[in-house]
Amino acid sequence: MAEEKKLTEQESLQLITEMIGKVKSSFHESGTSAILWGSVIGFCGLFSFLQIQFNFSTGGFDIWLLTFIALVPQIIISIRESRQKRILTYEETAMNAIWIVFGISIFALVFYNNAVPKIVENYYAKEGIELFQKNIATGETTAFHPFILSVSSVFLILYAVPTLATGLARRFTPMIIGGIICYVLFFISCFTTYKYDMLFQAIAGIINWLIPGLILRRQFLKGKSVNV
Amino acid sequence: MFKELDPILHSQLRLAVMSLLIGVKEAEFTFIREKTNSTAGNLSVQIQKLKDAGYVDVTKQFKDNYPLTTCKITQKGINAFEDYVKTLQQYLQVKK
Numbered sequence: 606m607a608e609e610k611k612l613t614e615q616e617s618l619q620l621i622t623e624m625i626g627k628v629k630s631s632f633h634e635s636g637t638s639a640i641l642w643g644s645v646i647g648f649c650g651l652f653s654f655l656q657i658q659f660n661f662s663t664g665g666f667d668i669w670l671l672t673f674i675a676l677v678p679q680i681i682i683s684i685r686e687s688r689q690k691r692i693l694t695y696e697e698t699a700m701n702a703i704w705i706v707f708g709i710s711i712f713a714l715v716f717y718n719n720a721v722p723k724i725v726e727n728y729y730a731k732e733g734i735e736l737f738q739k740n741i742a743t744g745e746t747t748a749f750h751p752f753i754l755s756v757s758s759v760f761l762i763l764y765a766v767p768t769l770a771t772g773l774a775r776r777f778t779p780m781i782i783g784g785i786i787c788y789v790l791f792f793i794s795c796f797t798t799y800k801y802d803m804l805f806q807a808i809a810g811i812i813n814w815l816i817p818g819l820i821l822r823r824q825f826l827k828g829k830s831v832n833v
Numbered sequence: 834m835f836k837e838l839d840p841i842l843h844s845q846l847r848l849a850v851m852s853l854l855i856g857v858k859e860a861e862f863t864f865i866r867e868k869t870n871s872t873a874g875n876l877s878v879q880i881q882k883l884k885d886a887g888y889v890d891v892t893k894q895f896k897d898n899y900p901l902t903t904c905k906i907t908q909k910g911i912n913a914f915e916d917y918v919k920t921l922q923q924y925l926q927v928k929k
Contacts, residue, residue, distance in 0.1 A: 612845055614924040617838075620845065621918070624852030627868045688897070691864035692857045 632694060633828040636821030637682050643815025645675045646764075650807025657800040700771055707767040714759060722751040757802035761791040761809055768813045779820050783813035838924075841886045842917045846871055846879045851914050854889060854906040862902035880904060888913055 612620065652668045655661075729736060736749040769784025771777065790805040797805075842848050849869045854860060866876050883889045888910030892903045906914070 612843060612848070614838075614921050617843065617848060617917075617921055618925065620848055621852040624849050624868065625856050628853055628856045631864075631868070691861040693859050694857050698858055 628692065628694075630828070632692065632697075633825045634821045635686060635825045636818040636823075637686070638679060639814040639818025639821060641675060641678060641682065641818075643810050643813065643818050645671055646810025647807050647815055648810075650803050650805070650810055653803035654800060654807060657803065696774065700774065703767045703770055707763065710763055711760075714756075714763060718753050718756045721753060725751045755795060755802065757799070757806055758791050758794040761787055761794055761805060764809050764813055765791065768817075772817075777817065777821075779817040780813070783809075783817055786812050836916075836920045836923075838920055839913055839917050841882065841888065842913060844879070846875065847883055848917075850876070850880060850883060850904070851888065851906065851910065854904060855911065855914055859892075859903050859905040862904060865904060883910070886910075886913075 649668050649671055656663065656668070726736075736751065737746050738749040739746045765784045765787035768780050768787060772780030772782075772784055787809050790809055794802050794805050842851060846869060849871075850865055853865055853868055862873075862876070862880075865880075866873060869876065871879075880889060880891060884891050886909075887907060890905045890907055892905070894901050894903070
């Protein structure tokens with residue numbers, strides 16, 4: 606491209622349009638992180654559902670701990686992708702912020718779910734109060750340990766937030782659909798038992814992230830082959 | 834009476850660089866070179882002119898032991914680009 610070539614007004618406009626188009630076509634999300642988290646949440650949810658359904662044991666291992674293990678490949682993916690990126694868009698910066706806040710919120714919710722029942726129990730113990738539950742049918746009274754009711758419904762709301770926001774901001778229909786379905790699952794999960802809540806987690810993982818991730822991956826590979 | 838088109842922007846390569854940078858937060862020098870099909874030397878000179886005008890910020894650092902130059906449009910650059918496009922539109926409307 607010659608630096609001092611005089612342009613006509615029409616040529617200037619064409620050049621601006623062409624360059625803006627070049628930036629747009631060179632930016633494709635790889636979808637790797639979405640595939641990773643869609644698979645992990647999908648698997649853990651489905652495993653938990655089947656575990657309750659068929660009543661089998663994992664020797665005390667909580668399958669949801671896999672989500673913490675999945676943080677390792679996520680960190681590797683993030684470092685590798687940031688090294689490969691040669692442009693940073695404003696939209697990408699905003700999306701990254703949303704997903705980081707989502708990660709922190711999920712971590713906070715896991716903490717809340719594990720800590721609050723114990724804190725409540727300790728609080729009552731300090732006041733000299735012990736909670737009991739009575740089975741009306743048998744008349745049996747046993748100690749009651751507080752727990753957060755239908756916490757997986759709250760997880761579903763959290764899943765929907767960044768997914769729907771990303772879908773709307775990027776005009777990416779699979780994530781818009783995923784986010785909306787996630788809200789629908791949230792309402793249904795308020796009326797269902799823990800077993801079905803786990804199934805909804807699996808559906809949410811697959812619809813929110815795995816399927817959109819696979820679509821993004823396909824677009825990414827197609828874009829890569831075009832740019833080669 | 835029409836405003837004159839900004840001479841800093843009214844050049845093929847500089848306008849191409851500004852058009853690329855207007856849509857991104859920052860871009861690597863190699864990316865700009867690739868998309869504008871220009872030579873490194875030529876592009877360096879034109880980016881320096883844009884930098885002297887205060888339209889872009891250039892950051893030089895090292896990434897994996899290799900030098901990495903990153904360019905970013907400034908607020909002054911955004912204003913100049915917007916003015917340029919507005920003036921361009923005026924010219925084109927008259928010519929219609």
